[in-house]
Amino acid sequence: MKPELEQLAESICAKYDYDAVNLLPILQEIQSHSARNYICEEMARIIAQKLDITESRVYDVITYFSALSSEPRGEIIIQICNSTTCNVNNNRDLIHWFEEELGINVGETTPDNKFTLIFTHCFGACDVSPAVRIDHDVYGMLTREKVKELIAAKRGVVV
Amino acid sequence: MKTVLLTIEKKVTLTIDNETVKVPEGTTVLEAAKIAGIHIPTLCYLKDINKAGACRICLVEANGSLQASCVLPVSEGMVVKTNTPLIRQMRKHILALILANHNSSCPTCIRNNNCELQTLAKELNLREEIFEREYSRHIDDFSPSVVRDDSKCINCGRCVNVCNDVQTVGVLGFVHRSDRTKVAPVYDKSLAELSCINCGQCIVNCPVGALREKDNTDLVWEALADETKHVVVQTAPAVRAALGEEFGLPMGTSVTGKMVAALRRLGFDKVFDTDFAADVTIMEEGTELLDRLNNGGVLPLITSCSPGWIKFCEHKFPELIPHLSSCKSPQNMMGALLKSHYAKMNGLDPKDIVVVSVMPCTAKKFEVQREELEVDGIRDVDISITTRELARMIKEARIEFNRLEDEAFDDFYGDSTGAAVIFGATGGVMEAAIRTVADILTGQDIEEVNYEAVRGVEGIKEAEIQITPELKIKVAVVHGGANVKALMERVLSGEAQYHFIEVMACPGGCVNGGGQPIVPDKVKMETDVRAERAKALYYEDSAILPRRKSHKNPSVQKLYREFLEEPNSSLAHKLLHTTYVNRQ
Amino acid sequence: MKQVHFITELFDKYDGRSLQAYLNVGGFASLQKTIEIGSEAVLTEIDASGLQGRGGAAYPTGKKLRQAQAEKAARKFVVCNADEGEPGTFKDRELLKCNIYQVIEGMVIAGICTQSQEGIIYVREEYTNMHDEIRNAIAECYSHNYLGKNILGSPYNFDLKLFSGAGSYVCGEGFAMCESMEGKSGRPRSKPPYVKQEGFLNLPTLVINTETLSTIVSIIKHGADSFRRYGTEESPGTKLISISGKVNRPGVYEIPFGLTIREIINDLAGGIRNGKKGHFVQIGGASGGILPEWLWDTPYTYEDLAKAGLSVGSGAIVVADEDNSLLDYLKVVQDFFSHESCGKCTPCREGNRQLRFIFERITDGTVTVADYDRLEIVLDVMGKASLCGSGKTEVVPFRTAQRYFPELFLTKESLEAKKAVV
Structure with missing residues (x-):
């Protein structure tokens, strides 16, 4: 057992009284400490033990909810809305711009593990559609140029 | 402590397909229909196990709306229809999906x-x-x-x-x-x-x-076809209580004689009974218990016959490993004895012996592969197959099982007692152990051997048994993982204190093992498989077998006299005891 | 009277992050009043208003609160449903952002009326960027005794906390929401028993929409009559709508029931962009119906939409113009469900799998007569036999599309006729 995983799980589970009812916030908080935005198998096992629930329940919850992941992802998650409004507003260009700028297809992670680009369903930004969500922040009314700037800023590059 | 509440059961009246039915409140429409003689089809539903209302095959029209009957409680005046054109079509289309x-x-x-x-x-x-x-x-x-x-x-x-x-x-x-x-x-x-x-x-x-x-029948056929090999088979107690079901016999029919006859026809050189090793287990484990009781050993002693339980313990309760009996399971004791004592008596090279076990259990397949379970580089047991695999072999060999005349096990390693045969049901190991320990401690041949307190399908059974005027032992019998977990947590916390615990991983013990014939859901709705199959074993114990205590098995006595010397001797330790692994 | 400000009265009138600012504009007056006049008087007022639940089911709110009140248990919960997941819907976002204190006020009132002492605001994960402000607002309310023990010196206690969803549309359904709050995947349980009887932790739970709560506060403040000044007999009051798509001014608007779709599009949302012609709207979310342009004079009321085979649903209106293909649109809707359905029951899980195949073939042009037969069967089974409302209502967009655009899915006959001609 990796001691750092054990320590993290211990501090977070303790905060939630080791009560399995709090599995969602526990998993979300634990994932937020992962550089790769995911919960590994060992961590899932440790959590199951601490909360006295089965590992399969932990894995079920991780795979069921789209904000949680059982597989490593990029440091920054870019979610392109692919729901009705954004489709009506022709999000194809937007998808293409992000793919071009990141050099990957939707569903992939950049080789430097910096970005993961995925489709998501409506996150309630239809008034600025087509929209993307980068980690917790929403961006709409995007142009080719803005996408370029946005990615550069996230890369820490000034253009 | 059990409290008996005197309540007047409230009844609910409803109509199902124009039949008026009166059932207790809380009954589901599915159950109520069954009472009315209407069998609503089900798929995901399984009595006592799964009640999800998810597959939707059991849909009925209740007060005009489509509902899954397996999760729908009855209500007063409810009008249920189970056979309308809409329902029939829905069921078909759901099934097609x-x-x-x-x-x-x-x-x-x-x-x-x-x-x-x-x-x-x-x-x-x-x-x-x-x-x-x-x-x-x-x-x-x-x-x-x-x-x-x-x-x-x-x-x-x-x-x-x-x-x-x-x-x-x-x-x-x-x-x-x-x-x-x-x-x-x-x-x-x-x-x-x-x-x-x-x-x-x-x-x-x-x-x-x-x-x-994991099907091992090919390995068995291969061994049987190999003329250089001496292939012996051993059958666990619970197999005889269920094998008949594979051939259309009623549940609870004991088919020991036919099973032995079939195994001979399949070509095994010797047909032995794991029950023999179960008797040996009682000698070893009983002695271990007495030793721990007398010499301040780790208590409670916990049985080790169930390989599912052993792995459960190794993963989830490694701190209880010192409590586990060091005894190998009967399957492996039998293998170790066959490849030592039996080989020696018959002038066979243990390397030429193939020991096949027929088990009600899939975990036995894992057990035979455990590193620890060999003696001087020779595996105790070579191939383990389930009751179902044996049935398939019998069918493949075109043996007409139901027409076979009963035959007896081969001598010596086929000898057993009623104590051994009840190993197949929850509480059996405990009862067998008490029968022997009580005799040893009292120096008597106690006549009353039925310990009802440890029998039956209740998840956790506890009893205090006055063995001698000075010694009262507290025992527990537990089966099914959830019950085991609950009990072990109490043992670890010190809340529950016992001298001896029998554990079986499967609910009901080996009769309901994962290697047993598969019972259709319809039958499970009406029958307690665990209790029905156990009846066959208790019948053999009380009415068929001449001896009901392990230490009275003459062949076991002879084995100790001429080979092992005494229970827990150094040779016994080498052959019949094992160690465990912390898998956490 | 196009846009009105009954629920949204205080929008932009105060700094939504400040409790003091809320108090300055008369905030928590409804709570004071509730404490003074008691729950029965409040419930009578809500009954009189004719308010229907704004989550989509349109169940009379007064009745719902009374049922919750009637449940007897040591612990009872009020859950504010802010898991706004229907595509095209963002009105709760505005309520949480501009007027969170009113939502909290509504929660406390609901707690008092139903004798529940524990409240949870279930906010979708997608609104994580608002979570901290909501938590701050709750903390502010605690420190000024609008939450906690003996609220404002009354005998009432009410605790409140935020629960974050983790990304699941189905968790907007009451039981799925309870499951997720219990640390499980959001798969609905079957009814009965109902959420109001055995919900969160198997205890009585009132799940109530964010907008409904906000409306309750305004009704108590201004009286049922002022609410009923708006709307129609069967659809009293006002409604927040989220309009988006090919319109000039997408956004959230509060409207009196009874405006036509066309009025909403043209007069509030500034009409279709770039002078294009309208094609269709989808009303009420992913499981909402499709209404063609030629029916846009339909009044936006429960009763008129029902006649057209639609419902108000979440209050979303997604507008498509002549450049948007309805088939493409429906494929996106189907894809949404293929991603968001919970997968528990056969009709919805396997139905969506089959719908996915059929739409793939419609799109790539390999669709056959048999596929349309299958489409009929799938929609039939999903609509009738699914476990929860999500599966049952998923068929609505497809059914309404079939109804108003019969040429869209070539029928068996026409396809055969076409073959015969060839």
């Missing part, structure tokens, strides 16, 4: 003719495949015990509930959502890599062929 996600390779499927989905298609008169088929191609066959064929899984969730709620093992679960929803082991690993205890309860509760035992 399920079939579209199922690999219907029926003729070559292990569950051909014993598949609930197949039966349903026939009963619902579904005559065409409506939808495009898409199913997974993934098969996990890395486990020595359980094979998972995802292509056949219909997401009913029975295995998930058994694995999580009944057994609290928790390696199988639902994952993902929508049409990606599937049943999968944790992190999509192989069951072999996880804390699966190989109990096989998922197999016996699967309606289709998505879960099955």
